[in-house]
Amino acid sequence: xxxxxxxxxxxxxxxxxxxxxxxxxxxxxxxxxxxxxxxxxxxxxxxxxxxxxxxxxxxxxxxxxxxxxxxxxxxxxxxxxxxxxxxxxxxxxxxxxxxxxxxxxxxxxxxxxxxxxxxxxxxxxxxxxxxxxxxxxxxxxxxxxxxxxxxxxxxxxxxxxxxxxxxxxxxxxxxxxxxxxxxxxxxxxxxxxxxxxxxxxxxxxxxxxxxxxxxxxxxxxxxxxxxxxxxxxxxxxxxxxxxxxxxxxxxxxxxxxxxxxxxxxxxxxxxxxxxxxxxxxxxxxxxxxxxxxxxxxxxxxxxxxxxxxxxxxxxxxxxxxxxxxxxxxxxxxxxx
Amino acid sequence: xxxxxxxxxxxxxxxxxxxxxxxxxxxxxxxxxxxxxxxxxxxxxxxxxxxxxxxxxxxxxxxxxxxxxxxxxxxxxxxxxxxxxxxxxxxxxxxxxxxxxxxxxxxxxxxxxxxxxxxxxxxxxxxxxxxxxxxxxxxxxxxxxxxxxxxxxxxxxxxxxxxxxxxxxxxxxxxxxxxxxxxxxxxxxxxxxxxxxxxxxxxxxxxxxxxxxxxxxxxxxxxxxxxxxxxxxxxxxxxxxxxxxxxxxxxxxxxxxxxxxxxxxxxxxxxxxxxxxxxxxxxxxxxxxxxxxxxxxxxxx
Numbered sequence: 001x002x003x004x005x006x007x008x009x010x011x012x013x014x015x016x017x018x019x020x021x022x023x024x025x026x027x028x029x030x031x032x033x034x035x036x037x038x039x040x041x042x043x044x045x046x047x048x049x050x051x052x053x054x055x056x057x058x059x060x061x062x063x064x065x066x067x068x069x070x071x072x073x074x075x076x077x078x079x080x081x082x083x084x085x086x087x088x089x090x091x092x093x094x095x096x097x098x099x100x101x102x103x104x105x106x107x108x109x110x111x112x113x114x115x116x117x118x119x120x121x122x123x124x125x126x127x128x129x130x131x132x133x134x135x136x137x138x139x140x141x142x143x144x145x146x147x148x149x150x151x152x153x154x155x156x157x158x159x160x161x162x163x164x165x166x167x168x169x170x171x172x173x174x175x176x177x178x179x180x181x182x183x184x185x186x187x188x189x190x191x192x193x194x195x196x197x198x199x200x201x202x203x204x205x206x207x208x209x210x211x212x213x214x215x216x217x218x219x220x221x222x223x224x225x226x227x228x229x230x231x232x233x234x235x236x237x238x239x240x241x242x243x244x245x246x247x248x249x250x251x252x253x254x255x256x257x258x259x260x261x262x263x264x265x266x267x268x269x270x271x272x273x274x275x276x277x278x279x280x281x282x283x284x285x286x287x288x289x290x291x292x293x294x295x296x297x298x299x300x301x302x303x304x305x306x307x308x309x310x311x312x313x314x315x316x317x318x319x320x321x322x323x324x325x326x327x328x329x330x331x332x333x334x335x336x
Numbered sequence: 337x338x339x340x341x342x343x344x345x346x347x348x349x350x351x352x353x354x355x356x357x358x359x360x361x362x363x364x365x366x367x368x369x370x371x372x373x374x375x376x377x378x379x380x381x382x383x384x385x386x387x388x389x390x391x392x393x394x395x396x397x398x399x400x401x402x403x404x405x406x407x408x409x410x411x412x413x414x415x416x417x418x419x420x421x422x423x424x425x426x427x428x429x430x431x432x433x434x435x436x437x438x439x440x441x442x443x444x445x446x447x448x449x450x451x452x453x454x455x456x457x458x459x460x461x462x463x464x465x466x467x468x469x470x471x472x473x474x475x476x477x478x479x480x481x482x483x484x485x486x487x488x489x490x491x492x493x494x495x496x497x498x499x500x501x502x503x504x505x506x507x508x509x510x511x512x513x514x515x516x517x518x519x520x521x522x523x524x525x526x527x528x529x530x531x532x533x534x535x536x537x538x539x540x541x542x543x544x545x546x547x548x549x550x551x552x553x554x555x556x557x558x559x560x561x562x563x564x565x566x567x568x569x570x571x572x573x574x575x576x577x578x579x580x581x582x583x584x585x586x587x588x589x590x591x592x593x594x595x596x597x598x599x600x601x602x603x604x605x606x607x608x609x610x611x612x613x614x615x616x617x618x619x620x621x622x623x624x625x626x627x628x629x630x631x632x633x634x635x636x637x
Contacts, residue, residue, distance in 0.1 A: 039462060041540050045455035046467060048448040049511055056508045057474055060485030132382055135375055138367075148623060149383035155619035156390055157569030159587055160608040164389035167396070167601060175392060178407050207385070219627045261475070261513070268478050271571055289478045293572075296484055304484065311481025318476040 061315075068097055068308035074301035090305070097309040106291075107310070111317075114267065114287040117202060121266045124206045126259060129213025134247070136214070137221040147218075154211035162275040165204045166191070194284035197277055201285050205272050213258060220254035221247070256329055264318055288314050390612065393605045401602030417606035426581050427607065430589035433578075435614065437499045437585055438567040441506040445563035446556055449511050453518025453555075454544050458530060468519075471512040479572050487576060497583045505573050510563040517562075521555030522548065557625035564618045568611075586611050 070090045078088040101107040136147055153161060168175050169190035177187040190200045224246065232242050268289050273279060279286035279294065286294070288310055296307035367375075395409055397418070403411045421427050456464055486505060487496070495501030525548060533543035549556070574587040581589075590607060 039459070042455040042459035042461040043463075045451040045544075049452045049471075049515060050467070052448075052504060052507055052511070053470060053474060055489065056486060056504060057477060057482070059489065060482045061477070063485045064481045132379075135379060138375070140372070140375055140379070146379045146383055147627075149387050150379075151619070151623060151626065152390065153386050155565065155615050155623075156612050157565070157615055159569060159571050159590065160393070160612050161389060163604065163608055164393045167605070168389055168392065175407060207389075210386075215626050222627065264476050268476070270479050271569075275571065292478060292481060293483075307484075308481060311478050314478045314481075315473075315476055319473065322472065322476075 064308045064311055067304050068312050069094060070305050071096075072304040072308075073306075074304070077304065093305075097305055098313070101306075101309050101313060107288075107313070110283070110286055110288055110291050113198070113285070117198075117205075117287055118263060118266045120202050121205045121209060121269075122259060122262050124202070125209035125213045125262065126255070128206065129210050130217055130251075132210065132214045133217035133221055134243075136218055150214060151211045153208055154215075158208070158271045159275055161208060162204065162272060165200075165207075166276060169200055191277055192281055194281055197281055197285050201273055201276055204276060205266065205269060208272065209262060209266070213262065216254055216258045217251060220251045224250035256325075260322065260325055263321065267318060268314070393608050396601060397605035397609045399602070417602045418610070421603050421606045421610075425589075426584075427589070427610070429582055430584050430586045431610070433499065433583065434568060434585040434587075434611075437502050437506070438564050438614075440499065440503045441510060441567035442560050442563045444503065445507055445510045445514060446559050448507070449514035449518050449559055449563075450549065450552070450556065451544070452511070452515040453520075454522050454548060456515070456519045457522035458527070458540075468516075471515055474508065474512040483572060483576055486573070490577060496577055497579060501577055502574060502585070503567075505577070506563075506567040506570060509570070510566045514559040514562055517558055518552070518555050521552055525551050554625035554628040557622040561618055561622035561626065565615060568615055 069092060071093050072088075072090040076088060076090040078086065132150060136143060136150070140146075156164075171177060171187055171189055171192055174190070176190065180186070180188060189196050191197050228246050228250075229242055232246055237245070267287075269287070270289050270293065273285055273287055273290045274293070277285045279290045283291075292307045292310035292314070295303045295310065398413050398415070399406065399408075399411045399417075400414050401417060401420075452467075455461070456468060490496045490501045490505075493501075495504070529547055529551070530540075530543050533547045534540075538546065569587070571587040574585045575591055578584050578588050586607075590604075590611075
């Protein structure tokens with residue numbers, strides 16, 4: 001890889017530069033006093049990430065923001081037909097796209113479902129992941145075998161597991177409906193009815209998300225010293241009190257991190273919705289991301305401006321969320 | 337009681353907890369048989385739900401295509417779905433492409449998230465806070481917005497249809513999370529180890545490479561697992577950037593294949609099983625480190 005070798009040599013070279021002072025490098029307390037040259041080393045180590053992010057994320061972001069202020073679509077962007085180069089003819093329209101999106105009903109109703117989807121998925125995965133992590137943290141025969149099986153959904157590539165679920169959900173031939181039929185229950189339109197489809201996509205996403213939560217929380221549980229439980233038990237705390245006053249506070253920092261990450265990921269969970277229902281039936285399960293994708297790839301003419309507008313709005317919403325989340329945590333005295 | 341076989345993976349933290357319980361058999365930790373049964377039933381139910389969809393695909397792939405939608409667990413077991421798949425489609429080429437892309441992403445991703453994580457964990461330098469925020473914010477970027485501009489960049493750099501183009505794109509997905517994790521993990525390694533390295537005359541890079549990295553295996557395992565899974569299972573970029581039968585990765589290839597076969601579940605399920613195998617191998621290799629690695633990374637996040 002091009003990024004790899006040069007960066008390594010750069011880092012080494014920078015390391016040599018810093019050698020004379022290297023003894024102090026491990027003590028950040030005096031960092032402010034040291035000259036810029038000491039920081040080269042740290043910068044060299046983060047440089048590959050910065051460069052890749054700047055080129056692959058930074059530029060597209062700026063371009064996306066720019067496009068959201070224009071009326072660009074498939075018909076007026078620069079393109080070449082055969083040997084003819086057709087220059088771009090789209091115009092700057094200011095904040096019109098944002099005004100349209102925020103006053104129209106489509107964005108707001110999609111946003112409503114996206115919020116519902118995110119809250120439902122994150123809270124269910126967290127609750128179930130916490131329950132399973134607590135069980136797995138006890139001494140129980142076959143624990144590692146259980147853990148192996150429970151993490152499995154994470155190890156399977158997304159499009160394979162989504163395919164598996166489509167197969168199970170299939171209305172006429174799917175296993176779920178055949179089992180229901182065995183019990184004398186009518187076939188359920190898992191993916192064909194708006195309400196059922198919402199239920200089904202949430203179910204699949206929860207199934208996919210539990211392993212991550214479980215593993216993270218299990219790690220958190222294992223870092224709570226057992227002496228605390230013993231002391232609490234001496235004092236006569238019952239199981240619920242121990243959970244409430246030792247386990248929950250002990251898991252605070254890991255929970256806040258995983259809830260933040262999982263919220264961000266769920267909000268932007270493209271593959272599950274796209275591969276399972278393509279946003280259908282109708283637009284019932286369309287979340288903001290899939291709708292933005294649809295604008296720039298599936299509608300005709302492809303509407304780049306609209307798509308970018310939605311994308312920027314998604315980003316703004318998530319950043320707001322992260323900022324508020326952080327502020328709330330800080331108010332509660334959490335260092336993060 | 338169920339306190340047999342304390343697994344080696346129960347980690348150092350759990351080990352001291354187990355010892356007094358086994359010796360003195362105190363009240364705590366003793367469980368009525370009824371609640372043991374309840375716990376096992378819960379775990380069995382959860383495991384079945386976790387494993388079943390994948391298992392069902394595996395079972396389906398072993399049935400002749402015309403019986404794919406039957407509910408029997410086994411029916412005229414055969415491997416013809418697999419032989420058809422390998423004979424009639426460029427599946428192996430796609431598989432090789434995916435392996436190349438995912439492998440490169442993993443190696444490069446682990447390396448640069450380790451250096452970044454180490455720098456952020458150990459050094460205080462201007463731009464550090466900004467970098468941490470950037471890493472978090474990068475994860476908020478919707479694919480839908482980035483995909484067209486990235487496509488344009490790749491095409492102007494001549495990287496379309498090249499594995500390298502996909503690898504770079506996947507790095508932007510995997511590295512921010514991995515660097516965060518690695519930073520948290522390095523935070524748990526005592527600074528005294530770095531200092532002892534400097535005393536012995538190692539450069540910061542030497543310290544990182546020879547002393548810290550070997551200690552960070554659980555963190556590396558998680559990072560490698562995450563990078564590999566991300567690259568292996570990604571669909572949107574893969575299908576947008578790669579065209580032509582011989583360049584496709586599995587995600588793109590499979591979509592062609594779906595059209596080609598319509599609603600034929602048989603060959604599809606065989607392909608799914610083959611795709612899941614490398615991911616499962618990486619998972620098996622990494623899983624004993626997952627809990628330790630994740631906790632250190634996420635707790636300190």
